[in-house]
Amino acid sequence: MSAGRGRGPVGRITRGTTGTNRLRRFDRWIAALPILRRSPDPLVVDLGYGASATTALELHHRLSRVRPDVEVVGVEIDPERVASADRSLRERREPGGAAPRVSFRLGGFEAPTPDGRPPAIIRAANVLRQYDEAEVGDAWTRLLGRLQPGGALVEGTCSENGRVGAWITLSPERGAETLTIGLHLPSLEAPSIVAERLPKALIHRNVPGEPIHDLVADLDRAWASAAPLSVYGPVQRWIATAEAIAERWPVTGGRARWRLGELAVAWEAVRPRS
16 A cells, blocks of 8 residues: 555545445445344444445444444545544434444544454445555455454445445455345346446456456356346346356355345455466
């Protein structure tokens, strides 16, 4: 990382673009992670939340349905964004009402938290997109080193409207475990639209000879083959696509996730070859 040597935040300022419901697919995935339910300290970090407090507040709202005592810490490397998020949080508090368990801190990949507590989950959405591929490993290592045992790092990218996204789920014990693709099925023309939103570790590997290229091509072929099922709706077409992919790839999860427009495969199957 080019910034943050010494005691300053580690990383670089992102563009800060965000929007309402942009990260809903990430949030839905995170809400189903086992660590959220079993952690004795359900602390979640929203790393690089951007120019407004929106994504951190939405993350807390969604996760609190599963774990009412969840705490979300938004971390940003830009002091002005932290100050703005604090103001937004104060404005949302109703007189006499309980404040949401959300706070904001200045920081980067060192992922600072109250009292230095290790988080159960770190979400890093659209953060590494501006970095070089060679910098990804160092960022992953720093973030994984902050997690609780059994914790999860969810790192990836999505479109501005959140309809297309892809993320890698990692653990401190095993590193990268799965790649998940999340798509808005009613508007989907071809699964290969995800190619432009792959995580930084894979986006430049979508070329012949790389596993991710093969997966994207197989998805398009399976989606095209399942076209007759369109009369039953895009969900049924996607389920048939996922079933076909599962015959050739180590797909994790099942129909419950496929119905959401998701498909997760083991990281080892798509890991870059060099």
